[in-house]
Amino acid sequence: MKGIKKQDLxxxxxxVCGRPxxxxxxxxxVWDEVKYCSEKCRRTK
Known part of the structure; x- marks a missing residue:
């Protein structure tokens, strides 16, 4: 991922919250396994 602009990530x-x-x-x-944007959303499941 080196050399990629933030907007292209x-x-x-x-x-949980639907936010990108x-x-x-x-x-x-582990990118394929990530489902939550934050620890708070992970705990709220």
Whole structure:
């Protein structure tokens, strides 16, 4: 993902709140499994 502009990063919608969130470096290896935009939404399931 090096050299990619922020606007070109992959994006998903949170399954709880429906807000879009973009790819983060810490999710690089688990991006397919990420469902929630934040810890709060993950706890709310």
């Amino acid at each position: 992959p994006e998903k919608n949170c399954v 969130f973009t790819w983060r470096k810490k999710w690089e290896k």
